[in-house]
Amino acid sequence: MVTDNAIKNHAAERRMFLLRTAVAGAAIMVLVGVLLFRVGFLQVLRYGYYETRSQDNRMRVQVMPPVRGLIYDRNGVVLADNLPAYRLEIVPEQVDDVNATLDRLSRIVEIREADLQRFRDRMAKTPRFRGVPIRLNLSQREVARFEVNRGAFPGVDVRAGLTRHYPLGDVSAHLVGYVGGITLEDLRRVDEKRYRGSNHIGKSGVEYSYESRLHGEPGSRVVETNASGRALRELEMNRPVAGESLFLTIDARLQRAAYDALGDQDGAVVAMDPKTGGLLALVSKPSYDPDLFVDGISHVNYQKLISDPHKPLFNRALQGQYPPGSTVKPVMALAGLETDQIAADKQVWCPGFITLPGSNHRYRDWKRSGHGWVDMPEAIYRSSDVYFYKLGLKLGIDNIHRYGALFGLGSRTGIDLPRENSGIMPSRAWKNGTRNQPWFPGETLNTIIGQGFMTTTPLQLAQMTSRIAERGEGYKPHVLGGWRDPLDGTMHQTRPTALRPIKLEDPAHWGVIISGMEQVITNPRGTAHYYVGQNLDYTIAGKSGSAQVTKLAQNQAAPDLEDVEHQFRDHALFIAFAPIDDPEIAVAVLVEHGGGGSSVAGPVARKVIDAFRSQPPVLQASTGAGR
Amino acid sequence: MSANATNAPSTLSEWLVYWRIDLQLLVALACCAALGLFVLYSASGQSSAVVINQAIRLGIGLLGMLVVAQIPPEWFRVAAPWVFGFGVFLLVLVVLLGDTAMGARRWLDLGVVRFQPSELMKLAAPLTVAAYFRDRSLPPNLKDVGVAALLIAVPVLLVADQPDLGTALLIAAAGSFALYFAGLRWRIILLLVLVAAAAAPLLWYNMHDYQQERVLTFLNPARDPTGAGYHISQSKIAIGSGGLFGKGWLNGSQAHLNFLPESDTDFVFAVFAEETGLFGVMALLALYCFIVGRGLYIALKSQDTFQRLAAGSLSLTFFIYVFVNIGMVAGLLPVVGVPLPLISYGGTSMVILLASFGILMSIHTHRKLLAT
Secondary structure, three states: OOOOHHHOOHHHHHHHHHHHHHHHHHHHHHHHHHHHHHHHHHHHHOHHHHHHHHHHHHEEEEEEOOOOOOEEOOOOOEEEEEEEEEEEEEOHHHOOOHHHHHHHHOOOOOOOHHHHHHHHHHHHHOOOOOOEEEEOOOOHHHHHHHHHHHHHOOOEEEEEEEEEEOOOHHHOHHHHOOEEEOOHHHHHHOOHHHHOOOOEEEOOHHHHHOHHHHHOEOEEEEEEEOOOOOEEEEEEEEOOEOOOEEEEOOOHHHHHHHHHHOOOOOEEEEEEOOOOOEEEEEEEEOOOOOHHHHOOOOHHHHHHHHHOOOOOOOOOOOOOOEOOHHHHHHHHHHHHHHOOOOOOOOOEEEOOEEEOOOOOOEEEOOOOOOOEEEOHHHHHHOOOHHHHHHHHHHHHHHHHHHHHHHOOOOOOOOOOOOOOOOOEOOOHHHHHHHHOOOOOHHHHHHHHOOOOOOEEOHHHHHHHHHHHHOOOOOEOOEOEEEEEOOOOOOEEEOOOOEOOOOOOOOOHHHHHHHHHHHHHHHOOOOOOHHHHOOOOOOOOEEEEEEEOOOOOOOOOOOOOHHHOOHHHOOEEEEEEEEOOOOOOEEEEEEEOOOOOHHHHHHHHHHHHHHHHHHOOOOOOOOOOOOO | OOHHHHOOOOOHHHHHHHOOOOHHHHHHHHHHHHHHHHHHHHHOOOOHHHHHHHHHHHHHHHHHHHHHHHOOHHHHHHHHHHHHHHHHHHHHHHHHHOEEEOOEEEEEEOOOOEEOHHHHHHHHHHHHHHHHHOOOOOOOOHHHHHHHHHHHHHHHHHHHOOOOHHHHHHHHHHHHHHHHHOOOOHHHHHHHHHHHHHHHHHHHHOOOHHHHHHHHHHHOHHHOOOOOOHHHHHHHHHHHOOOOOOOOOOOOHHHHOOOOOOOOOOOHHHHHHHHHHHHHHHHHHHHHHHHHHHHHHHHHHOOOHHHHHHHHHHHHHHHHHHHHHHHHHOOOOOOOOOOOOOOOOOOHHHHHHHHHHHHHHHHHHOOOOOOO
8 A cells, every 4th residue: 555655646636636527527518418419409300200200100001992893784693792701911021031931821821832823923913012812711710820820920911801703603704804913014004092902903804894983992091000010099090982883784694595505616695785785695605714813813724724725715705806707798788779789679690609800710609509580688588699799899899898887897896895806897998008909809709798808706796786776776885784883872874875877878778688687587598597587486687697717719619517627617607686676686696617607606696585585584693603 | 344333323414324325326326216117117018027127126236236335445446456357357258158149248157147247347447447546656657558558458358359349338438437537648548539530440340240230320320221220210219209398108109119129228218208308308317417426526525546536437437328328329329238327127237337336435435534
C-alpha cells in the first residue's frame, strides 16, 4: 500500500478527477439528448407514418370470394352447380422450401403422384402470392389432422370453398364449358382485383363468355392479425355479391336427346328456336367430362384428350367448318328465282353430268343416271346437281355469294359462345385475296352445290334454316335466355336481337323452296322420304347434304359406302324445321364421315324434332354425367 | 464486520449505515426494477411466469448487491487481479472447449450450471485497471497506459472471439473508463479515436458474416426488411406509433401481436416506448440519469484512487448499457446484444449489474471519517 506514494499528488489527482467527471457528465447529457432527439423524432415528427405502419401491420384485408352464379336450362334444370369442398392450398411465396413442406405434408394427408404433378403444373402458371391447391376434396378427418399440425406449416392452409360441378357432364360440355384454375394469362384478361381469393375462372362455353356476370363481386373482411397472419378478430366486413344465375334458352331434355341421337358418331347438332334465335340444343360429339378441368386436369387425362384422333375438345357445332353440300340448294334456288334467271316451274333436263364449253371435264350428278326433266321443287327434293350446275352458270359466283351471305354463310353469327369460326362463302374478291387467282367458272359449279371452297359451321346452317322457316325474318343466335339478379332475386329476360329481314322481290318464292324442302321428306321420291318421312304427325321441311371429303377421279361414280374407309367417307348433313306453317324448331345435323345426308343425318334430325314435339315432363337432371 | 458493529442502529439512517445501504441508489434501482416488471408483463404477452422468474432474479440480484455492499472496498482491490486472472483462464477454456449455443461459444458447462465467464470480466477488468493505478502517479506514464491497455485488450479480444460483440464492447468500455478517469491524456484519447477509425476496415474484414450483416442492416434497414432489417423496422414502428403519450400499458399492438421480435429481452425498450410514449421515455431516461449521477457522486466522494476509478467506470458502464441498448432499438446503432439494464428479461447480466452497484454502495458506506 505504501510504495511510490512519494510522487503521488493527491490534490492534483482530485482536481483532475473532478474535471474528468464533469466532462463525462456533459458527455452523458449530450448522449441522452441524442437519444431523446431520436426517440422524439420517431414519436413526434414521424408519428403519423409509424402509426399507419403499425395499423397496417395489425390489420389485414381478407378477400371473400363471391359465389359463382349457377347455370340453368330454360326449365330450371341445373347445368352448372356449386358443391362444397375442402382443399389444401400452398402459397409458394410464404413457404421457404416448397419441397420440404410437401414432404412433411405428405405425412399428414395423403398426397398422390397425380396431386404433385397437378400442383407443379399449376404452380408454374400461378402468381407466387396466390394459393395453389395441393389436395382437393379433403375428408373431414384429413382437415382435422391438418388443423392440429397447422402451426408447423406456415403458408399452407385449408380452404373451405365451393367447387364447380356439371350434372349433365359430357352432354353439355361444349355448350356450358367449364371453369379452371386462374392463370397469369387469364389475369391479363380480367380485373385482377375481382379475382383475389377466387379459384376458378371460365375457360370455355357459357362459363367463358359470361364470366364477368357469373363471377360476382368479391367482398372483404378487415381482420386484426398477429405476425404469423392468424386472424384474431373481425373489424369490418363487406359481404361479397354472388354472381348472376343464368338461364339458358337450352332445353336440357332436348340437349340429351340430341346427344343420344348422334349415337357413337362424331358430329354436331344445333337446334334453334327460329322465332327468337335462342338455341334449344347444341351438341358436339365426341365430348369430354368437364368436371375433370375444374380443379386442374391431370397430365395423363389431358394427354388422352388432346391425342384422341376424334378430337373431343373440338366444338364441331361452332368451330367445325364443313362443306355444306346440297343443304344450300334451297338458298341457291331462291337466288335463281329472285334474279329472274329461272322460273319455279321451268323444266330442266338433267343427265348424269355436264361439261363446260372448251373442256371435257365432267361435272357429275351424285346420281349417275341423272334425274331427267325436273322443275325447281323437284330439283330440290331429288337434289339434282345438274339442275343447279345449269342454274349456277346463269347466276354466276357474284349472285351465289350475295345470296349465301344474305343467309349468314361465310360470317360469324356472333353467338354468345367463344371461339366461333366463320366458314367460307367464296367470291371473286375472296379468291383474289386469299389465293391471288381469278375465279374459274368450274368453281361456280362446285360452289352452288356447297362444295369446293365453301365451308360452313353447323351453327350457320341452323341459322340459315331458321331464316328460311321464318321466310326471311331472323334473330341473332344466342344461348342466354335470362338471368336472376343476385341482390333482389328478380328474373330478367334477354330480348332477342332481330337481324335485318331478307326481303324478296316476290315473297311467294319462299313457298317454292319450302315446298321443295317439304317434299324432300314427304314426296316418295324425296331423298329423305324413306329415312325421315315415316309416321309423321307434324309438317316438316328439310334438306339433305353430303359433303365430299376426297375428290373423285374423272369418270368415277360415287362408290358404295361400305367400300370406303371411314375417314374418306362423305360428311352427312341434314337441315330441317317444323312445323312448316308456324315453325317452332330449326335443326342442323352434321355427322362426320357419316356418308349419306338423308340416311345418316336425317334420322338424327327427326329424333331431335320428335323429342322436341313430344314434350315429356321435365325431369330433374341426374347427378351423374350422362353417357 | 467493521467498526460500526458495536453500535446497534436506532434510527433509519443509522440502520442504513449499519447495513451499508445507499438509500438513494437503492430506491432508484428498486423503482427501475419494479417498472421493469410491469413492462415485462406486457412485453411477454402477459406471462406471469416470466414476471415471477424475473422477480426472483431481481430478488437474488438485490440480495447479492447488499451482500457485496458489506465487503470493504479494499477486498475488491486485492481480489480483482486474481479474479481477473481466473477469468482470463476461463475465457481461454471457453475458447478451447466451450459449449456452442446459437453459433457462438460463450458458455462453460460446469456440470451443475452453465456459466458465462465473460460476464465476470465486466467487473474484473475495470477493477483490475483501477487497482493497477491505485499507487501509481497520475496522470499515468506511457508504460502504465500500455499495461492497462493490455489488461483491457486480453479479455476483450477473447470475448470478441466467442463471438460476443456486445459483451466485448461493455468490457472494453468499462476498462477504458477506468483509464479515462486515471487521467489518460486527451491527445492520446484523440489518437486512439483516430486509430480506431482507421482500424474500422480491418475490424470489418475480421467480422463474422452475421456481424457484417448487422452493420449493413443498420446502415440501411430497408436492405432486408423481412430478414435482418426486420427487427429494426418493427422496433421503429413500435416506438414511432407510441407518439407522445403511448398506447397505454398492455395496448402495444406491435409486441402483443408478435410483430416485434425479442420484445421481452433486447428490444423491451420498444415496447416501453410504444406503450408509454415520449413522456414515459423521458421519465425512464431521467431515472437512469439519476442512477448514473449518483454513481458519479459516490466516485467523487470516494477516498482513494482505486475506489474513485472503480466507482466512476462502473457508473459510466451502466450508462453505456442504456445508451447502446436504446440507440440500437431506436435505429441509431447497429444491433449488438446489450440488454436494457434492470428491465430486459435475463439473469446473469442483471446479477452482475446489481453486484456493481453493491460495490458502489460498499465504496460509499465504508468511507472513513478523515480530518480535512
